[in-house]
Amino acid sequence: MDYFNYFRRQAIEVYVGATPLGGANPIRLQSMTNTSTMDTDACVEQAKRIVEAGGEYVRLTTQGVREAENLRNINISLRSQGYSTPLIADVHFNPNVADVAALYAEKVRINPGNYVDSPRTFKKMEYTDEEYAKEIEKIRERFVPFLNICKENHTAIRIGVNHGSLSDRIMSRYGDTPEGMVESCMEFLRICVEEDFMNVVISIKASNTVVMVKTVRLLVEQMEKEGMAFPLHLGVTEAGDGEDGRIKSALGIGALLADGLGDTIRVSLSEAPEAEVPVARKLVNYIAGRENHPYIPGAEAPEFCYTNPSRRHTQAVRNIGGEHLPVVISARLNGNMEVSGQFKPDYIYCGLSMPGNRREDIGYIVDGAVWDGSENVWPAFNTEQLVGLHHCGAAMKFLFVSYLGLNEEAIACLKCHPEVVLVAQSNHPNRLGEFRGIAHQLMNEGLHNPLVFFQFYQEKEIEDLEIKAAADMGALIFDGFCDGILLYNHGNDIADMKVDEIAFGILQAGRVRTSKTEYISCPGCGRTMYDLESTIARIKAATSHMRGLKIGIMGCIVNGPGEMADADYGYVGAGRGKISLYKKKECVEKNIPEEQAVEKLIALIKANEPDMQV
Template sequence: MDYFNYSRRQSNEVYVGATPMGGANPIRIQSMTNTVTMDTEACIEQAKRIIDAGGEYVRLTTQGVREAENLKNINAGLREQGYMAPLVADVHFNPKVADVAALYAEKVRINPGNYVDAARTFKKLEYTDEEYAQEIQKIRARFVPFLQICKENHTAIRIGVNHGSLSDRIMSRYGDTPEGMVESCMEFLRICVDEQFSDVVISIKASNTVVMVKTVRLLAEQMEKEGMAFPLHLGVTEAGDGEDGRIKSALGIGALLSDGLGDTIRVSLSEAPEAEIPVARKLVDYIIGREGHPYIPGAAAPEFDYLHPSRRRTKAVGNIGGDNLPVVISARLEENFDVQEQFKPDYFYCGQALPQERRADIGYIVDATAWKGEENTYPAFNYQQFMELHQSQAPVKFLFIPYMALTEEATACLRQHPEVVVIAQSVHPNRLGELRGLVHQMMVQGLENPVVFFQFYQENNLEDLQIKAAADMGALIFDGFCDGILIYNHGESIMDTKIDETAFGILQAGRIRTSKTEYISCPGCGRTLYNLESTIARIKAATSHLKGLKIGIMGCIVNGPGEMADADYGYVGAGRGKISLYKKKECIEKNIPEEHAVEKLIELIKANGDYHSADRSV
């Protein structure tokens, strides 16, 4: 694999109605309705809004045979109004439903974790090799007739593995691991290959971006080993809403798109489905803009493991590198040093203007030509100034340097001075490739200087900035290269404090530094039997000051308990107007009336000592 030069992975073309994906087709955009599938008109109207926003596929939850049969009416209603986007049926727990849905939808999604295997119980079960093989035969016996129906009706399928719904059988052999997710998918793909069924798309998702990215990388590698080239559907499940949902989705999906992986994407936001489409469109357009970029002559470091990355070894310089959390540096080239206490940068980069006001807990980085040895300021300098300044008494020194300036002479200076922090920068159309090239070259040369990534933008829209910055940082974080981030935006309408918050949000989405409460909330679908958006707002209002706490807010049990295994507390739809509360994987209280459930959640958090008042210092 070429880590430095962008090109799309070659995949098979799959026919989904009149909108094929994979092969030479564009990266497709899709969303999912959150209306009740038996409400034909509501589904049609919402599907139209998704399509009008630019959605190319529309997925609908299909809980039972009745819902599967009603896809016929929804499909016909859309076609009568001139909407030809393919429909995708989303099936869990009942393979008979998939058989019926294949008659009326252009694609059917099945979940290997609950297609034939019993619903996950989280209990430790043991299978002998013989028993395990027998379970695979059960899958084959039930899956092959479904494939035959799909062949006869020209229906594509999506094998959709979710981290939160791995079967107990897979868990018994592989545990709750990326390897287990990959094997869950491969069991079904091998049957497809045996049956010569090729209209298959794969998704393999998680709410944890680290798990999601690692798993897709492993899956692509395993498929290549077994001679498969099925197209990939990318998504971060339960990404949440607002800025957090956008940053988390762009970080995870963008990291994979940047490596050429992905043929269709869904940005899962806890908002109206049509709101997902512009976010997905911006992300795809930003990544594919790298096509045909000038060649980057990068050389991979032998010790780098793309499939099992770990944090790059560095020597700590002050609070940067080593075992320290990645730092946030905020560019303040004007006299504006306002900060939000929760998102307070570790350093201000001030260029040549030494600030008049000082904060004792924040260091100032000034350009070396302006540095006079003032206390609490740390010089940044270019290579030409290196020799005269390397003996300065500043506690931390920074070197701004692009990949192509990392010459033998520069490398020798850095080797002699591990106390210098590298600030990597790039103006290349594929900045990820150049920044990766710089870090790999440092590894090849045995340099252990910490690396902070300088990301420069010219955006006037905060969402655009968040999507681009998260997409650019994703692979660098997941590769283990990030000791810090500096986002500088040369725009007029985005406040510096929002840029700081974006930087911290990127680090949290990448699971390398926590600065606030994390919410794992699903986008909702026809299975959701309570008002998801208003509930999320109420829970956030009561808990957003609980830094480091993870709270799952799930519409139903399909992925709820599983995806929430990573959360401290969970709020899960149990039925119409009924909620169950979880602590980790354990259900603490069932069937609470919705109107009392948020209050009960807060009581549960307090009872376990994890709640403090909002005015407490963060």
């Protein structure tokens, strides 16, 4: 991988029906049905909608042998109507189901956390090395016959690790960690290599974007150490719906795509499956547009660790940098100073106009040429104005700088002025590479000035801005470089306050600043035990004002308690029309009738959050 320049990682080619992935193939898009796999007609119609939206693979849940066997009917029906799109069976808990599904699906997904290991109990267990080795041998004894079935039927497999479903065995030795997720995957991959079965795709997912990105980076590093180059399926689980789902997915998936990782993706939204595919297409197309860009000669700082980054050390300038949360700067060059109460920017950049009707709780930034020393107004310069910056006595200054503009003169100036906040800007096709170049140059020069990223767009559609801005900021946040974001969309197509909301949403999705309630909600599948979309809407209507609260909304128990482990409260499908409620990892009420469950969730929150208005 080239840290500053975009190149696709070279993975081996894997054959999934008539639509191979990896190798020189384009990044493939997929989605998953949320209808019962026993309902052939409903699955076929939904699969057709996914395909017509641009989906190249369709996944279906197969919770039992009956569902696995019915894949045959679904497959036949689709083929008879002229659809050759490969089907993927999603298997949990029962390896016998995987054996059957391999006969009728072009690819079978298995979860190492529950393929052979007992269902997790979140209890600490102790294993000697000998006992641990015996457990691995149990996996081998059950897994190899499945691989033989796949060989005979030319069926691909996906080894799909989820953060929420690591086995107690793995957690006993590695904890609930990225390293544990990687080892859970590698145990199965090593068996595949030993058995010369290479038709394998890997996914390693989490609803926490920080965990997801770190884990995939670690996995790729470990595969390279062991001489493996299997293709990757990317996704952020339980990303939610609407704006949050799009930002969270683009941030996590986009950060990895931007580093050339990923051969197929799914954007998991709590919406109709076909709605996921256009979002995935926009994301892939945006990142792929960086191919063959002008070379960026970056120099990586020795102290930086790509697989385990920490926040870059900076000296705080007022409330920017140091241990402070990343700030949001809003560009208001049209004179409109109206702000949202919930998504109020920390600073407003006004350009060449001194702001009127100033608020005490917002800082204002103006170009150095018009700065008059007014209280709570701060000057900004560019690298052609270093003399003016040097002679300016303001306690805080902003310097807009490009990668090429961070030259010897600018570096010398910064060494004399620790009170300068840098605002990185770029017009490069791969702006991420240049922004990384700036951050690493600062580290190499021993400079500790805070670093804010100026992300400039000209989008007419809110969704396009959400996807592009999140994709551009993802790696910068995960690498530990983000002391703030200045998100600006030129034109009047998207309101300024909406742009501010997106900026706050990006920081929250990256787990660096919380400004609203977070919903960890699954996209739904044939296992879902209730009407997911309407339930999410009802819960959001009652709780969206609760800043800082995390609420898990999960369709079933497959990943439910585990994937929402860091949620404050959980709403999990326990059976058809039945709901269980959780406080943290503890189930506090089981099998509530669906029609009563939302009200009981609200009552639970009220009882435990007296300071929040529910």
